[in-house]
Amino acid sequence: MPIPAPNLYPAFNIVRLSHVELMVTDLAASRAFYVDTLGLQVTDEDDQVIYLRAMEERGHHCMILRKGGTPEVNSLSYKLYSEDDLDKARDWFAAKGLPVEWVTRPYQGRTLRTTDLFGSPMEFYFKMDRLQPIHQKYALYHGVKPLRIDHFNCFSPDVDESVAFYNEMGFRVTEYTEDEESGNLWAAWMHRKGGIHDIAFTNGRGPRLHHTAFWVPTPLNIIDLLDLMSTTGYLSNIERGPGRHGISNAFFLYILDPDGHRIEIYCSDYQTVDPDLEPIKWDLTDPQRQTLWGAPAPKSWFEHGSAFAGVDSRDSKMKAQPIIAP
Amino acid sequence: MPIPAPNLYPAFNIVRLSHVELMVTDLAASRAFYVDTLGLQVTDEDDQVIYLRAMEERGHHCMILRKGGTPEVNSLSYKLYSEDDLDKARDWFAAKGLPVEWVTRPYQGRTLRTTDLFGSPMEFYFKMDRLQPIHQKYALYHGVKPLRIDHFNCFSPDVDESVAFYNEMGFRVTEYTEDEESGNLWAAWMHRKGGIHDIAFTNGRGPRLHHTAFWVPTPLNIIDLLDLMSTTGYLSNIERGPGRHGISNAFFLYILDPDGHRIEIYCSDYQTVDPDLEPIKWDLTDPQRQTLWGAPAPKSWFEHGSAFAGVDSRDSKMKAQPIIAP
Amino acid sequence: MPIPAPNLYPAFNIVRLSHVELMVTDLAASRAFYVDTLGLQVTDEDDQVIYLRAMEERGHHCMILRKGGTPEVNSLSYKLYSEDDLDKARDWFAAKGLPVEWVTRPYQGRTLRTTDLFGSPMEFYFKMDRLQPIHQKYALYHGVKPLRIDHFNCFSPDVDESVAFYNEMGFRVTEYTEDEESGNLWAAWMHRKGGIHDIAFTNGRGPRLHHTAFWVPTPLNIIDLLDLMSTTGYLSNIERGPGRHGISNAFFLYILDPDGHRIEIYCSDYQTVDPDLEPIKWDLTDPQRQTLWGAPAPKSWFEHGSAFAGVDSRDSKMKAQPIIAP
Amino acid sequence: MPIPAPNLYPAFNIVRLSHVELMVTDLAASRAFYVDTLGLQVTDEDDQVIYLRAMEERGHHCMILRKGGTPEVNSLSYKLYSEDDLDKARDWFAAKGLPVEWVTRPYQGRTLRTTDLFGSPMEFYFKMDRLQPIHQKYALYHGVKPLRIDHFNCFSPDVDESVAFYNEMGFRVTEYTEDEESGNLWAAWMHRKGGIHDIAFTNGRGPRLHHTAFWVPTPLNIIDLLDLMSTTGYLSNIERGPGRHGISNAFFLYILDPDGHRIEIYCSDYQTVDPDLEPIKWDLTDPQRQTLWGAPAPKSWFEHGSAFAGVDSRDSKMKAQPIIAP
Structure with missing residues (x-):
């Protein structure tokens, strides 16, 4: 099939990809990898989950590591332009016959959980806790x-x-x-x-x-x-x-x-x-x-x-x- | 005055700054500077004007050097999202009482010339000739x-x-x-x-x-x-x-x-x-x-x-x- | 065999490797590679040979490309500390029963040609034409x-x-x-x-x-x-x-x-x-x-x-x- | 005066500069600067002195920070080629009428202390404790x-x-x-x-x-x-x-x-x-x-x-x- 013409006026406005939630079997090993080796910053953590952000990000998290028995992916998340876009997104997915659900996510505003055409779990939000800039904290x-x-x-x-x-x-x-x-x-x-x-x-x-x-x-x-x-x-x-x-x-x-x-x-x-x-x-x-x-x-x-x-x-x-x- | 709240739904959609037109007194000297020294690429030139683009740009020009008696700036130009935005822009500037004029510019589609609040000349277009990518022509x-x-x-x-x-x-x-x-x-x-x-x-x-x-x-x-x-x-x-x-x-x-x-x-x-x-x-x-x-x-x-x-x-x-x- | 103890007082004083002479089958193709692509500087050339130096070198050549029917190596050359070391080197190689010969090389002073233990051709000199510095000629x-x-x-x-x-x-x-x-x-x-x-x-x-x-x-x-x-x-x-x-x-x-x-x-x-x-x-x-x-x-x-x-x-x-x- | 001709056969063989000993008024502040900020490695320290080396060095120290009341320089040190050079150095300085003294320095072999023509304290040694390479310990x-x-x-x-x-x-x-x-x-x-x-x-x-x-x-x-x-x-x-x-x-x-x-x-x-x-x-x-x-x-x-x-x-x-x- 040829590449489709770009849809310049989509039904709702996605700003960007936002974050991924990964299931990991050993939180300490994952922390050593993502934090100590790659250099991501911990924004919250307990014995079940670690929230991470990168150096120029002001949103609370770009990656969530959750302890689990199997290495899997829980969801891919996207930031929407406004709260209005969130409702339009819900309607768009529902009209496609795809599952839609409002879920609660720490540090985020109202969040929509759905899937893409092949069942990949997608989540959308418009508001996430904003943190102080650290991109000029070079010691970090x-x-x-x-x-x-x-x-x-x-x-x-x-x-x-x-x-x-x-x-x-x-x-x-x-x-x-x-x-x-x-x-x-x-x-x-x-x-x-x-x-x-x-x-x-x-x-x-x-x-x-x-x-x-x-x-x-x-x-x-x-x-x-x-x-x-x-x-x-x-x-x-x-x-x-x-x-x-x-x-x-x-x-x-x-x-x-x-x-x-x-x-x-x-x-x-x-x-x-x-x-x-x-x-x-x-x-x-x-x-x-x-x-x-x-x-x-x-x-x-x-x-x-x-x-x-x-x-x-x-x-x-x-x-x-x-x-x-x- | 405090910073104004961002206008998330402006009257017309500006994609990005596009190009500047500079008056220069010695085209050869300017060419030595911008082309031979800085490394911009010539996309067209004659004895009155040089059009330039940078390595990852696909639009025809990001800078126009025009021969003249005085070093001045002719205009700052912006790319709009669609042709529709062009008409909306004209209306917006006209409503402000600012001068609006349709002008013809080589390698560009329909172009609006106007000014900002202090008289700085601004031009808007939605379509410019697209050139072949050169960002992987590393010899250039x-x-x-x-x-x-x-x-x-x-x-x-x-x-x-x-x-x-x-x-x-x-x-x-x-x-x-x-x-x-x-x-x-x-x-x-x-x-x-x-x-x-x-x-x-x-x-x-x-x-x-x-x-x-x-x-x-x-x-x-x-x-x-x-x-x-x-x-x-x-x-x-x-x-x-x-x-x-x-x-x-x-x-x-x-x-x-x-x-x-x-x-x-x-x-x-x-x-x-x-x-x-x-x-x-x-x-x-x-x-x-x-x-x-x-x-x-x-x-x-x-x-x-x-x-x-x-x-x-x-x-x-x-x-x-x-x-x-x- | 274990690594031998370093010989801190050798019979003659080699300063450094100096240059290589390569036989190449197509001088133009070699020039395109070494000069146009790698960026070595031509210090002399005719239709049989090209002399090259690198940007911080003051000696006349670090590589000689000579036209020939077979891609081979003519010699590996070394710079000695003084003329005295040249005579000492001759004696040392002669005492080993290796072939020694005084040869004339353009742009070099007195030059010794000999071989190492396995017959690899080696040449030694103490003086080569010195050229003006070009390491701050950044246009080159x-x-x-x-x-x-x-x-x-x-x-x-x-x-x-x-x-x-x-x-x-x-x-x-x-x-x-x-x-x-x-x-x-x-x-x-x-x-x-x-x-x-x-x-x-x-x-x-x-x-x-x-x-x-x-x-x-x-x-x-x-x-x-x-x-x-x-x-x-x-x-x-x-x-x-x-x-x-x-x-x-x-x-x-x-x-x-x-x-x-x-x-x-x-x-x-x-x-x-x-x-x-x-x-x-x-x-x-x-x-x-x-x-x-x-x-x-x-x-x-x-x-x-x-x-x-x-x-x-x-x-x-x-x-x-x-x-x-x- | 013109630049003197190089002395290619000096009376003794200096390999390189080796280290400096600085008097500093606040060891903790100096440690924060040299170790935490610049990234030098501590090879020994107590409450009076810190020994430092840089990442590719195998000798025990390139800088000694010693606690003192006045920020001063105690000596500039050089490594000699052999023990023989140490005795030759002593004779050369003594013949100049400059003070010569054998001193004991931790982690170094026999060490000569003397001064240059204007009284700058110089020290020479030929042997210093060698440490394990750390240039490929990138975590450091x-x-x-x-x-x-x-x-x-x-x-x-x-x-x-x-x-x-x-x-x-x-x-x-x-x-x-x-x-x-x-x-x-x-x-x-x-x-x-x-x-x-x-x-x-x-x-x-x-x-x-x-x-x-x-x-x-x-x-x-x-x-x-x-x-x-x-x-x-x-x-x-x-x-x-x-x-x-x-x-x-x-x-x-x-x-x-x-x-x-x-x-x-x-x-x-x-x-x-x-x-x-x-x-x-x-x-x-x-x-x-x-x-x-x-x-x-x-x-x-x-x-x-x-x-x-x-x-x-x-x-x-x-x-x-x-x-x-x-």
Whole structure:
């Protein structure tokens, strides 16, 4: 299917991705990874849950780690422009026949819980507790100096359908990979906040979360993290990179948390606020779309992901195969 | 006056600042500065005018250099979301009693010319010729590797009034400096596109353009430019920096073009898309607002600016004095 | 064999490695690679030969490209402390029964040609034409901004013997890899000028030149080169990296020139001037010695090298196998 | 006086500068500055003294902080090549009529204490306790990530005489500033270890220590330190910079410790191991010698220094004035 025309006047106004809630099996191990190693800041914690924010964020949390028996994803959350948008969102999802529910979430205002077309749990809010700025408290910076949550990336069993669904919500495609043979989308990057993406979809057994990404200041911070992880017991948590993506032009590193949840460290993509920005098309057979410098991704990168809690995943409709490291 | 509440539903939708047109007295000298030294790309030129774009931009131009007898500024331009917004903008300015005129501009669709409250010439369009991406043509990168135009900064004789006017157009204040004694605004930073600012106002004889800023990848590109300029005859064009601003947290350098138009090289501010982002207040007596590391700006930086063609400037209403390098 | 004790009072005083002379089959292609892409400066050239220097070097050349039918290495050259050392070097090599010959080399004073224990051609001089400094002519910097030649790395059929031979000449071991089982050296890094190495030996069919390395300012210059090479037709010339070596702690990239001569781009090792600096020992089975971040080197990196002109190579004495990328 | 010809065969072999011992009035304040803020590592401490090393050093200390009533400098120390050189050094200083004394220093072998021509206390040793490498223990890196002590810079009342004296000891001039009018040296940079300098002399009331410098990986580490110091109570300790020196081409920052001892953070000079390296001459009236980018140094930088304990300083013989920030 071709890329749909952008929906410039969606039914409700999503500002940006907001946060992810992960189930983790060992809170202390996760804290060592996200706080001590990556450098996220704890905004609240007890023996069941840890709330985290990155250095330039003023909202209370961009990641929630909740203790559980299985490493899963509880929800992907988005910030809406106004309270009015919240009600419009409820109506839009309800009209699609998708489950809608008002839920209570600490540190947030009224919150809507629903799912996307394949059952991935989504939550929407318009108001979250605002904290004092810490972006100039340089004594707090450490690890990879994470500045903000940047995007989600999900496996989808049908990327064409996922793109159509999110496009209707106002997410705009910036870049995409097409399987020339079938004409199907292999992957697509879609944004609300003016970067390459708030969420991307890539072909595979799904729905599952492929990774959550954090934005950092420069490629040197990623090199610093590699030095740190490789000398503090996290060598086997380094999965792919560093490198520059062809798609997005960003400098990247992929790492795995103690439960196998994948995190991307990411910087230097480009501004996409123009509503008439033309999406960039890549061919599935072009190795430079994955890594501009030519190195293919490892097999695990195409196969491994985090399940959404209580959601069954299904096989992808596509048979095409990407280029995989030998 | 206090900062006005943000206008979340303005009468028309401005996407971002777009471009500036400068009158320059020697096109060859300006080309040596902007193209050979800074690294902007020529998209069209003849013996009267040069059109430029930065490396990640797809629109035809972010800067127009026009040959003329006097170094002046012809206009500051903005991109609108849709053609509909163009007509709404015309009505809004006309209702304010400000001059409105449809003008023809090469490489642009229908274009509105008008002025702001103090007579600064503004132009609005919704459609500009789109060019092929060059952000991955790395052989073209040189100089400071400018990625995109980032913002304008203008002297205003009454910052409170300027802020009220632009706030009504939907620009939101991210940071501001207040004179504690009078309660007046000394300066304010206002955005549309999700960074610290598309335009800032600073107290002084005005309206005049203080500077135009370009975004670059990392502080090291700014150091490279300093090395290049100081060994290629541009030593006296370096005015202030490098340093980190307290306000915006950006890494900066100020330089002067051959006609004295001021350019800021800028990177690493933060994301501001949240509609409920709280503006950060700075005191006029705090030296760290100018430069986080304490160095005050030189006198010229507070006094020198570029006039708008055909626009009379007036003295500022404020008597307060900022901290100036001895 | 254990690492020999450093010879603190060698028979003659080698200051540093100086230059390499490579036979290349297409001078124009080599010029495009070394000059236009890497950024080395031409100090003389005609239709048979190109002389190059890096940005902070004052000697006339660090690399000589000579047109020939076969990609080979003509010689590895070293600078001596004084003319007196030149005569002492001649005597030392003659006493070893190795061939010694006075040769004339453009831009150099009296020059000795000889070979090492395995027949690798070596040349020694004490005086080379000195050129004006260009390290502050920043308009000349481009490509990877090469600052100076840093080291040679050679395949040796018997690293223990190579180390003993170069140790006697005053080269000191800084780091080494030992095969725990046999007790043999797998590889060793040896210096004269105060860094990790002027020359390294690695086990393999030899003697052959594994690579020549250039020092650059920061890891970001290496990232710039990767972006440039991958978008200007040199994608397949990228062999390994970027990464940080465990051994030497340097940030590295390996690339192949148009004839397959391997070049390393290298920065950030450490100072080794102390005569009592203890060598650091690595185990052959430790994957972090190759790349601190864990990625193994590709097979080609262990097998491919450049022959020395007119020199037969022989198989290595060792059977041990390093860790190779799958 | 002209620069003297380098003494290529000095009476004894100095490897490099080694360490400085500073008297400080508040050990806890000094520890907060050098350890918590700059990132030096403590190798021993009690309530009277702290021993420090930088990240790539294997010797026990590069700086000793000793509690005392007056901020002074106890000695500048150098590492010799062998024990034999120690006896030769004693004889050389004794023959000059300078005081020589064998002293006992913790963690060092036999140590000679003497003075230079103007009474500055110097100590020489050949053996210091060697510690385990920590340059790959990346969890320890913080602050400005200091890698090694780089150089001393001293005020001298007669730079011509200082240069002649240190030249005889084998220090070689790499760059120098001459007062064109009188023909006197204003300043000179002299090295043993292959960089721009182990010690520099600059005209002024002396002998006094102008500063001690530490080498860091890249300019970004210096920017990180500025951000940290300016937001943790050290704003007024920032004296000059950041900038690039004309002389040495290094990127620099000058800061003051809690007692006013000046520290330079320094990176990216060039290799100087060639014995025939031609010194670079700068004119006292050239503002770019101080800062390549044109900014002059503040007055304090030309006047303030640390006294050597028990040593009287005298006025400089020169009347020339450098360019000072207005």
